[in-house]
Amino acid sequence: MPTPCALSWWLLLGLMLCQQVLKGQKQTGSLEFVYHSQQELESTLKRMNEEHSSISYLHSIGESVQGVPLWVIVIGLTPKAHQVGVPDFKYIGNIHGNEPVGRELLLHLVHHLLTHYGQDPNITALINSTRIHVLPAMNPDGFKVAVPGDCDGEQGRTNFHGVDLNRNFPDFFTKNPVPREPETQAVMTWFRSENFVLSAVLHGGAMVVVYPYSNDEGGLTGEIQYADEDVFQHLAKVYSFAHPEIQKGNLCGDTFPKGIVKGAKWYPIVGLKGRVLDSAGKPVPEAVLQILNRKDSLSHRTNALGEFYKLLLPGNYTFQVEAKGFLPLSETVQVTDSTDSYSANVHGFVVIKKRKLYPRPWSSFAAPWGAPLHL
Numbered sequence: 001m002p003t004p005c006a007l008s009w010w011l012l013l014g015l016m017l018c019q020q021v022l023k024g025q026k027q028t029g030s031l032e033f034v035y036h037s038q039q040e041l042e043s044t045l046k047r048m049n050e051e052h053s054s055i056s057y058l059h060s061i062g063e064s065v066q067g068v069p070l071w072v073i074v075i076g077l078t079p080k081a082h083q084v085g086v087p088d089f090k091y092i093g094n095i096h097g098n099e100p101v102g103r104e105l106l107l108h109l110v111h112h113l114l115t116h117y118g119q120d121p122n123i124t125a126l127i128n129s130t131r132i133h134v135l136p137a138m139n140p141d142g143f144k145v146a147v148p149g150d151c152d153g154e155q156g157r158t159n160f161h162g163v164d165l166n167r168n169f170p171d172f173f174t175k176n177p178v179p180r181e182p183e184t185q186a187v188m189t190w191f192r193s194e195n196f197v198l199s200a201v202l203h204g205g206a207m208v209v210v211y212p213y214s215n216d217e218g219g220l221t222g223e224i225q226y227a228d229e230d231v232f233q234h235l236a237k238v239y240s241f242a243h244p245e246i247q248k249g250n251l252c253g254d255t256f257p258k259g260i261v262k263g264a265k266w267y268p269i270v271g272l273k274g275r276v277l278d279s280a281g282k283p284v285p286e287a288v289l290q291i292l293n294r295k296d297s298l299s300h301r302t303n304a305l306g307e308f309y310k311l312l313l314p315g316n317y318t319f320q321v322e323a324k325g326f327l328p329l330s331e332t333v334q335v336t337d338s339t340d341s342y343s344a345n346v347h348g349f350v351v352i353k354k355r356k357l358y359p360r361p362w363s364s365f366a367a368p369w370g371a372p373l374h375l
């Protein structure tokens with residue numbers, strides 16, 4: 001059993017899957033269910049992109065230590081560019097080179113999405129309303145030296161420099177002194193180039209959905225509750241309950257009792273999205289949104305387009321919107337289950353500019369009778 005995988009603070013949701021998944025080799029359409037070499041992965045992505053060029057975009061976000069491109073395929077109606085109101089989602093696989101199941105699953109996910117667009121109404125609606133970014137292999141150098149069938153070893157876990165990429169990102173609670181590797185730097189630059197609303201990283205070695213954070217101020221107690229933990233837990237359960245094996249919570253020799261909660265009501269899509277605009281309809285970037293009537297909720301900042309995306313469970317929330325040069329705004333919004341619309345609830349906030357106090361010209365201080373007033 002490999003060392004348990006921890007997630008860095010900014011990775012919203014981690015998904016760990018058993019390596020046993022690939023025991024049976026099956027055909028899925030034109031994509032074989034086998035491990036793909038880096039060349040095969042690259043040619044498969046290129047082929048899928050060419051065959052579905054109107055809804056996909058393939059680009060490299062950088063290179064591994066050994067110069068292998070880190071391919072990201074984007075799926076959406078406007079794959080090359082973000083559109084207002086369309087949330088961006090990302091998946092990362094194979095961060096540990098010897099955990100290749102996620103790499104293959106993501107390749108199949110891409111294939112499934114692209115080949116079912118226009119055929120399956122759910123997938124069509126998903127692609128019409130979301131922009132999905134997939135990096136199937138973050139550690140191609142590690143994958144190259146991993147030993148097939150070795151389920152207990154460490155070979156290929158790290159990158160070419162021997163660095164565990166999953167522990168190479170900045171840490172929310174403590175300073176991570178490890179220098180950033182090329183793969184990590186590429187991924188961090190990629191993160192900054194988009195406004196990702198939700199993310200998942202696929203590991204191998206255990207069957208459990210891990211949600212933030214993987215450490216805390218007290219070390220690794222897992223006892224401290226953090227902002228939006230209910231939302232993280234809910235999202236993790238959406239994953240685990242969709243999987244007939246993960247939800248059992250006791251596979252691969254591990255026990256994850258928190259993976260099982262019966263009788264709860266699940267909403268596949270939760271949240272509120274929209275823009276902060278001024279009274280002339282212009283977007284207000286860098287506006288800070290906070291929820292006043294919710295304990296421990298992460299604040300959000302609007303992007304250059306004035307957009308915000310806030311993951312929430314249904315309920316009534318009082319937002320406070322603050323932006324430099326504008327009067328603070330407080331507004332209560334009802335967030336409902338919007339499953340059928342394939343969208344989060346949409347709401348716009350309009351903020352009013354603070355009145356500027358210009359020094360008045362001397363003449364305006366004139367007394368009513370016209371004589372100058374000496375102040």
Ligand SMILES: [Zn+2]
Binds near residue numbers: 005096166203204
């Ligand atoms: Zn891992």
